[in-house]
Amino acid sequence: MKALVFDGALALKNLPIPEPRDGEALVKVLTAGICNTDLEISRGYMQFRGVIGHEFVGMVERSPDPNQVGTRVVGEINAGCGECPACRSGLQRHCPERTVLGILGRDGAIAEYLTLPVSNLVAVPQGVSDEKAVFTEPLAAALEILEQVRIRPADKVLVIGDGKLGLLVSMVLRLTGSDLLLVGKHRPKLDFFARLNGRTALLSELDATGDKFDIVVECSGNPGGWKLAAGRVKPRGVLVLKSTYHGNLEINPAPLVVDEITVVGSRCGQFAPALRLMDSCLVDPMPLISAVFPISQAEDAFRRSQESDSIKVLLKISS
Amino acid sequence: MKALVFDGALALKNLPIPEPRDGEALVKVLTAGICNTDLEISRGYMQFRGVIGHEFVGMVERSPDPNQVGTRVVGEINAGCGECPACRSGLQRHCPERTVLGILGRDGAIAEYLTLPVSNLVAVPQGVSDEKAVFTEPLAAALEILEQVRIRPADKVLVIGDGKLGLLVSMVLRLTGSDLLLVGKHRPKLDFFARLNGRTALLSELDATGDKFDIVVECSGNPGGWKLAAGRVKPRGVLVLKSTYHGNLEINPAPLVVDEITVVGSRCGQFAPALRLMDSCLVDPMPLISAVFPISQAEDAFRRSQESDSIKVLLKISS
Numbered sequence: 097m098k099a100l101v102f103d104g105a106l107a108l109k110n111l112p113i114p115e116p117r118d119g120e121a122l123v124k125v126l127t128a129g130i131c132n133t134d135l136e137i138s139r140g141y142m143q144f145r146g147v148i149g150h151e152f153v154g155m156v157e158r159s160p161d162p163n164q165v166g167t168r169v170v171g172e173i174n175a176g177c178g179e180c181p182a183c184r185s186g187l188q189r190h191c192p193e194r195t196v197l198g199i200l201g202r203d204g205a206i207a208e209y210l211t212l213p214v215s216n217l218v219a220v221p222q223g224v225s226d227e228k229a230v231f232t233e234p235l236a237a238a239l240e241i242l243e244q245v246r247i248r249p250a251d252k253v254l255v256i257g258d259g260k261l262g263l264l265v266s267m268v269l270r271l272t273g274s275d276l277l278l279v280g281k282h283r284p285k286l287d288f289f290a291r292l293n294g295r296t297a298l299l300s301e302l303d304a305t306g307d308k309f310d311i312v313v314e315c316s317g318n319p320g321g322w323k324l325a326a327g328r329v330k331p332r333g334v335l336v337l338k339s340t341y342h343g344n345l346e347i348n349p350a351p352l353v354v355d356e357i358t359v360v361g362s363r364c365g366q367f368a369p370a371l372r373l374m375d376s377c378l379v380d381p382m383p384l385i386s387a388v389f390p391i392s393q394a395e396d397a398f399r400r401s402q403e404s405d406s407i408k409v410l411l412k413i414s415s
Numbered sequence: 416m417k418a419l420v421f422d423g424a425l426a427l428k429n430l431p432i433p434e435p436r437d438g439e440a441l442v443k444v445l446t447a448g449i450c451n452t453d454l455e456i457s458r459g460y461m462q463f464r465g466v467i468g469h470e471f472v473g474m475v476e477r478s479p480d481p482n483q484v485g486t487r488v489v490g491e492i493n494a495g496c497g498e499c500p501a502c503r504s505g506l507q508r509h510c511p512e513r514t515v516l517g518i519l520g521r522d523g524a525i526a527e528y529l530t531l532p533v534s535n536l537v538a539v540p541q542g543v544s545d546e547k548a549v550f551t552e553p554l555a556a557a558l559e560i561l562e563q564v565r566i567r568p569a570d571k572v573l574v575i576g577d578g579k580l581g582l583l584v585s586m587v588l589r590l591t592g593s594d595l596l597l598v599g600k601h602r603p604k605l606d607f608f609a610r611l612n613g614r615t616a617l618l619s620e621l622d623a624t625g626d627k628f629d630i631v632v633e634c635s636g637n638p639g640g641w642k643l644a645a646g647r648v649k650p651r652g653v654l655v656l657k658s659t660y661h662g663n664l665e666i667n668p669a670p671l672v673v674d675e676i677t678v679v680g681s682r683c684g685q686f687a688p689a690l691r692l693m694d695s696c697l698v699d700p701m702p703l704i705s706a707v708f709p710i711s712q713a714e715d716a717f718r719r720s721q722e723s724d725s726i727k728v729l730l731k732i733s734s
Binding site: 182190192240331332337338339341342347349350352353354355356359362363 | 501665677
């Protein structure tokens with residue numbers, strides 16, 4: 097099968113179709129997405145080697161659960177041991193022995209086939225197209241903020257970063273009714289949210305104000321985002337650290353203590369609420385798709401996803 | 416009156432008795448304490464200039480409220496504007512216009528007299544001696560952790576730092592019934608907590624284990640404490656940043672996001688619960704007093720408080 101492999105460099109390769117282990121299903125990938133984490137991995141993050149990619153929708157070809165065969169599914173990317181306290185409390189994504197699809201110890205989704213534990217797979221409602229379904233994982237990650245932090249309707253919320261993550265986070269958090277502002281460096285990207293009647297500003301426009309916010313969500317994926325976030329959160333406010341990136345931050349801890357700021361690291365979320373919001377059209381990620389490539393052009397797709405005007409790049413793998 | 420003044424250097428000076436402003440009382444200081452924040456201020460933290468010190472018990476000499484005269488009091492150290500949203504919601508300690516006794520824009524407590532707004536003063540129960548009452552402010556700061564973070568009886572808690580803050584935090588947090596371990600570098604200091612049947616370990620002893628904790632409280636006041644804390648908190652755990660210090664931290668943000676850690680900055684707390692715990696003898700800070708000096712030897716007291724075997728140094732100012 098064709099697969100996009102990172103082994104220090106990125107290359108499309110021919111690999112054997114993977115053999116599912118005990119309790120795993122074999123999934124034929126229909127469509128996959130490229131995420132910022134994939135770009136970070138291609139720069140060395142997580143020291144990952146193997147098939148890259150973790151956003152996908154696919155069709156179950158083989159499964160220990162016969163009812164699952166032929167089902168269109170998305171997949172929770174963390175596979176736990178099933179037995180530790182984290183797994184037993186439903187937090188397999190924090191299992192210390194976990195593998196993570198295309199990120200940690202497990203081949204990923206930019207390939208014609210992948211394997212995942214049966215219990216990781218979630219059926220996709222008919223009303224959610226393949227293209228939308230690929231957004232389940234990043235949308236679940238955006239929703240994870242609301243699992244961790246209570247955002248009240250009267251809160252002022254600042255989202256930093258106009259990339260795919262910042263846009264999806266804004267689309268989700270506006271559902272709280274809060275007074276949300278998305279800031280970034282690129283007017284054309286901000287306009288994806290402005291066209292939904294979302295409130296947006298360029299960084300330079302925000303700089304001209306002294307506004308502070310109850311909740312600040314850092315999605316820019318660079319150290320400047322942290323500094324901006326820390327300077328814009330109200331005393332006793334919450335700073336959500338959403339983007340992972342390679343390297344260290346230099347922070348001044350005194351204002352965190354003096355202003356009693358809470359910093360919340362936030363990663364993966366649950367798939368069912370994400371599918372519900374897309375099925376009910378309360379969140380529509382379709383405008384965020386910049387391009388769709390066939391798997392044979394996966395390297396081009398990867399390059400395209402790094403261009404400054406790109407939001408989400410998809411790979412059409414099978415039909 | 417005699418007062419310990421920091422104006423780039425620390426010196427005992429003779430100053431006029433301060434004149435209370437509208438709504439303020441004049442307090443004759445009976446006993447004052449020296450806190451790590453005072454040591455940080457004497458190294459440049461907060462750029463403070465004036466009378467140093469913020470831990471005290473005193474007697475009200477003059478007050479717009481005649482019932483207050485002659486009352487033995489402790490004092491909330493933050494004085495707000497009284498009108499902003501923070502003040503109106505009872506959080507004057509987060510008022511952007513606040514002054515802070517001996518820390519920010521307001522002369523402090525290591526002096527024969529001080530002034531504070533009438534509403535900042537809290538009467539001390541008869542059962543709480545002057546020496547104990549001086550601990551009200553740092554004990555309230557320790558209790559603030561429980562205002563911000565829920566600690567469950569079954570939680571594993573790690574407190575880092577065997578100085579006065581770490582010892583007081585340990586004495587307060589053990590009241591939750593949690594499995595609490597205090598770690599530090601100094602066996603003689605750890606023994607203050609061990610003598611209360613508290614569980615303690617030297618850093619080197621902790622290093623030999625891989626133990627992780629639901630809640631980690633960093634009270635060491637140095638960047639190494641952050642690194643230790645971040646490495647010892649469980650996925651989805653809480654890291655409480657309690658000590659303020661001068662300078663920056665270099666942190667790796669990726670593990671915070673991947674493990675979804677919550678970092679909570681924590682500062683000042685409320686006085687009434689602290690007084691209740693001392694009045695009921697559930698917390699007894701008396702063993703933490705290393706020395707008591709007269710105000711005439713305030714500079715010596717300051718030096719003594721910086722010695723490695725010192726916990727809390729008090730100044731007896733009046734009787």
